[in-house]
Amino acid sequence: MAVAWLKSAFTASDKDLEKAQQFSQRLGSPRRLDEESVNVFVDAWWIFYENQGGITLVADFLNKKRREKGFVGDLNFNKQSGGQLQDVCPANAEAVNGQSPAKRSHARDSGPETSPPKKTKVVKQPSKQQRRTSGKRQRLLQLNNISSTGGSVTNALVAPSCAVIKIKGVEPAALPVTTNAIGEGAAIQQRPHVVSSDLRPHLPQPYSVGPLRQMSSVLDTHEEAPPMPNWIMDDIDIEQTGDLNAADPSIPDNAPPTTGQSAPKPCLQIKPPLWAVSRQEVCESFDWFRSYQGGVYHANGFAKGYLLSAFAASRDIFHHGGQIIISHGGGKWESQHMTRGQVETHLADDQLAQDKSVRALIANYNSKRPLVLLIDDKYALFPFDLSASGITYAVLGFYFISDYWAEYQKASNERGRVVRYKFAFQWCSNQGIPWWLHPNASASPSTHADQGSTILYQYVKQERICLRCQTHSPSVYTQWMCLKPDCSAFWINQHGKSPSEDCLTYNDKFLKLAPEPPCPYRSVDLIPQQPQPHPTDGITTDYVYTRGWRCPSCNRLACRSKWEQWDCPSCGWSLPVQGRTRQASELRGIKMDVGFYDHAITNGSGITQGPSVSYMSNGGQGHYQAFELPHQRGRIIIIHGCLPFGNVDADHIFEEYQKHASSGQLPFRRWPLRAHKLRGTMLTHYFSQNAGAPYQYVGGADNTIPFENVPVVSKARDLIQARLRQALNIQIEFNEVLSCAYMCKQKMAFHSDAEKGLGPIVAGLSLGAPALMHFRPCSRFEPDVNKRGTILSLILRHGDILLMDGSEVQQFYEHTVVPANFRIAATARLISPENAMDGSAKRAIKLEA
Numbered sequence: 001m002a003v004a005w006l007k008s009a010f011t012a013s014d015k016d017l018e019k020a021q022q023f024s025q026r027l028g029s030p031r032r033l034d035e036e037s038v039n040v041f042v043d044a045w046w047i048f049y050e051n052q053g054g055i056t057l058v059a060d061f062l063n064k065k066r067r068e069k070g071f072v073g074d075l076n077f078n079k080q081s082g083g084q085l086q087d088v089c090p091a092n093a094e095a096v097n098g099q100s101p102a103k104r105s106h107a108r109d110s111g112p113e114t115s116p117p118k119k120t121k122v123v124k125q126p127s128k129q130q131r132r133t134s135g136k137r138q139r140l141l142q143l144n145n146i147s148s149t150g151g152s153v154t155n156a157l158v159a160p161s162c163a164v165i166k167i168k169g170v171e172p173a174a175l176p177v178t179t180n181a182i183g184e185g186a187a188i189q190q191r192p193h194v195v196s197s198d199l200r201p202h203l204p205q206p207y208s209v210g211p212l213r214q215m216s217s218v219l220d221t222h223e224e225a226p227p228m229p230n231w232i233m234d235d236i237d238i239e240q241t242g243d244l245n246a247a248d249p250s251i252p253d254n255a256p257p258t259t260g261q262s263a264p265k266p267c268l269q270i271k272p273p274l275w276a277v278s279r280q281e282v283c284e285s286f287d288w289f290r291s292y293q294g295g296v297y298h299a300n301g302f303a304k305g306y307l308l309s310a311f312a313a314s315r316d317i318f319h320h321g322g323q324i325i326i327s328h329g330g331g332k333w334e335s336q337h338m339t340r341g342q343v344e345t346h347l348a349d350d351q352l353a354q355d356k357s358v359r360a361l362i363a364n365y366n367s368k369r370p371l372v373l374l375i376d377d378k379y380a381l382f383p384f385d386l387s388a389s390g391i392t393y394a395v396l397g398f399y400f401i402s403d404y405w406a407e408y409q410k411a412s413n414e415r416g417r418v419v420r421y422k423f424a425f426q427w428c429s430n431q432g433i434p435w436w437l438h439p440n441a442s443a444s445p446s447t448h449a450d451q452g453s454t455i456l457y458q459y460v461k462q463e464r465i466c467l468r469c470q471t472h473s474p475s476v477y478t479q480w481m482c483l484k485p486d487c488s489a490f491w492i493n494q495h496g497k498s499p500s501e502d503c504l505t506y507n508d509k510f511l512k513l514a515p516e517p518p519c520p521y522r523s524v525d526l527i528p529q530q531p532q533p534h535p536t537d538g539i540t541t542d543y544v545y546t547r548g549w550r551c552p553s554c555n556r557l558a559c560r561s562k563w564e565q566w567d568c569p570s571c572g573w574s575l576p577v578q579g580r581t582r583q584a585s586e587l588r589g590i591k592m593d594v595g596f597y598d599h600a601i602t603n604g605s606g607i608t609q610g611p612s613v614s615y616m617s618n619g620g621q622g623h624y625q626a627f628e629l630p631h632q633r634g635r636i637i638i639i640h641g642c643l644p645f646g647n648v649d650a651d652h653i654f655e656e657y658q659k660h661a662s663s664g665q666l667p668f669r670r671w672p673l674r675a676h677k678l679r680g681t682m683l684t685h686y687f688s689q690n691a692g693a694p695y696q697y698v699g700g701a702d703n704t705i706p707f708e709n710v711p712v713v714s715k716a717r718d719l720i721q722a723r724l725r726q727a728l729n730i731q732i733e734f735n736e737v738l739s740c741a742y743m744c745k746q747k748m749a750f751h752s753d754a755e756k757g758l759g760p761i762v763a764g765l766s767l768g769a770p771a772l773m774h775f776r777p778c779s780r781f782e783p784d785v786n787k788r789g790t791i792l793s794l795i796l797r798h799g800d801i802l803l804m805d806g807s808e809v810q811q812f813y814e815h816t817v818v819p820a821n822f823r824i825a826a827t828a829r830l831i832s833p834e835n836a837m838d839g840s841a842k843r844a845i846k847l848e849a
């Protein structure tokens with residue numbers, strides 16, 4: 001009976017889609033055939049011919065449907081007859097084609113329940129009459145014959161003298177994937193889907209030659225700059241946090257070993273088209289991956305970049321020379337965190353379809369949107385040793401997600417396992433052959449280059465319906481299991497058990513390259529836009545000038561670490577920037593989008609606000625305001641610039657700073673942070689230069705020049721000292737000034753100036769755009785980060801001087817500065833000779849002692 005159902009439906013459905021729809025409904029498919037037409041047929045096919053050992057389930061399923069349709073009696077599973085399905089109730093005899101049961105076809109000719117499906121003879125397509133009367137089993141073939149006239153994919157089948165069912169009227173766009181089911185053993189060759197008329201692999205030319213394309217055409221323009229992770233602080237105490245330099249937060253050091261190659265890998269003989277040494281270089285230069293912490297970078301609900309790293313799940317693979325990559329969806333692995341100086345272990349947890357990264361990847365799958373895959377040097381499945389070439393990160397290229405599913409993975413949590421979402425990524429072939437398969441990539445081309453050419457396109461969409469949850473799951477492994485974590489049959493095989501991890505083997509049909517959706521991107525779309533070093537308006541302080549670049553000589557992605565130019569730390573290639581000097585008048589009027597004009601004190605902070613007090617200077621009248629911290633821990637005073645002429649000095653200093661920076665006389669640099677968790681060197685957000693006594697916080701003696709070399713800094717120091725004298729009668733001669741330059745969207749993270757040897761008075765002059773300065777209790781004072789809210793916020797305007805008076809201000813509080821646009825600050829301190837020594841001199845003294 002069941003066979004007759006299938007058979008009649010198959011044979012009748014060659015007429016049109018409507019017939020196929022009827023069949024789908026008879027099978028009880030919950031889905032409309034116009035969406036999943038092909039899958040219905042494939043389900044039926046696999047249920048009958050491929051469900052090894054699962055025939056009881058098939059019988060249950062069909063009997064349920066029979067009962068719903070009003071049939072009397074159930075199909076009987078007859079082991080003696082080798083697993084055939086038989087209708088034991090003669091009352092149904094006439095229900096199918098008016099035939100007697102004896103004349104009907106059987107689902108299986110022979111073979112025990114557990115035997116694999118037999119090879120099928122190819123049969124001529126019978127006439128309708130023949131099909132009715134034939135008692136022989138016919139392995140019927142279904143194919144989705146899609147020919148795309150204007151499209152890029154032509155998928156043709158050649159099937160001499162065989163039964164073929166075509167589903168007409170199904171547009172390729174309506175199908176989730178192009179799907180073919182071919183009877184095993186049938187004399188059918190499926191031609192490769194052809195992406196262009198030229199089947200020869202072509203080399204990724206756009207990487208090496210050709211014009212650089214504007215990235216803006218492929219990027220979501222409203223995408224915001226990703227925030228720096230909040231643990232990136234400029235003054236993390238190394239002793240307190242330990243040296244975390246080697247640890248990428250997405251790659252715990254206790255990551256399980258990646259399955260795959262353990263033998264030494266060959267070195268790359270070429271430079272990848274895009275590579276980097278630090279995570280920051282990737283995030284600042286490459287718009288497709290701007291995630292400092294996670295392995296998946298997503299924006300607007302879609303994944304844009306995916307980093308393959310050491311922390312592989314079991315069964316992650318790098319197949320067809322990397323043209324099929326299977327990887328877990330990212331996140332929720334066991335990880336170690338530093339909290340208040342203590343290492344805490346967070347146990348691995350189940351991934352959920354709603355998790356942001358997983359959700360974004362699924363959205364890519366559903367919309368056929370490609371994403372970019374990157375690897376780091378810890379990704380064991382890549383066949384070359386990146387680190388031997390000094391490469392930490394490399395961009396592979398565009399991939400689309402050909403399938404996804406969930407599975408259990410071993411984990412050291414209470415249950416011993418966690419749910420992981422796995423994604424199958426497939427190379428977008430319009431990019432040519434992958435760069436690492438290029439014959440020049442390897443010293444021994446035979447090792448890897450041939451992997452790209454032995455591609456089999458004979459893809460069969462392998463899926464089955466779970467009889468419990470009635471949803472499809474791909475046949476990823478040789479044993480089929482429901483791969484929907486919400487189903488009670490999830491990860492349970494035909495023996496009713498979870499498979500043993502070691503016994504799972506990929507279904508080789510599943511690993512064939514799938515027909516691809518059209519890829520809207522080309523290789524050149526990966527190349528970051530070449531920076532514009534001399535814009536027509538002369539403004540070189542906008543956000544885009546904070547971004548890194550790709551060295552056109554060696555392809556390295558590099559941060560912009562110098563004010564006057566982009567340069568490549570590997571090969572020294574540089575691109576000088578020629579901007580114009582910005583006037584303070586262009587910037588000082590920028591409105592701050594905050595709910596206060598000058599300052600805000602948080603209720604309960606214990607801060608006492610003093611009155612606004614006037615003072616006189618040679619520029620006119622100014623005023624200042626003091627804020628007393630509780631427990632006499634010191635005071636914070638803001639001295640506003642003098643009107644009407646008091647800011648003229650500040651205006652000149654602002655302009656002079658820019659001129660000296662552009663000429664190289666004042667070398668503004670982004671300096672390495674002393675401790676951080678990212679791989680590679682992490683640079684400060686802002687540019688800085690120290691003058692006078694060395695200040696360890698920004699590079700010590702390495703980043704310090706004498707006051708004589710930078711007259712503008714001396715002028716800034718003089719102005720600060722004059723204001724302290726005029727407003728507060730404080731006589732002080734500072735011996736150090738840290739000058740910081742912030743381009744648009746750069747800022748200084750929370751920190752305190754608590755370095756040993758710093759005097760109790762710290763005073764900073766603000767120039768250019770206004771900035772918000774916030775104070776909060778520091779961790780020693782309030783370990784609970786949730787209770788460490790801002791206690792005081794101030795707006796620092798052009799010409800203002802901010803004074804922090806008292807060493808306890810730094811011991812108990814930390815501060816951050818967030819400028820509204822281009823701004824320069826000169827902060828003066830009095831540093832004791834001991835601190836003025838650089839680190840090595842100090843170590844030498846310690847050793848002598």
Ligand SMILES: O=C(O)CCC(=O)C(=O)O
Binds near residue numbers: 740748766815825826
């Ligand atoms: O930009 C500023 O005004 C902040 C400077 C600062 O916090 C520092 O140098 O420690």
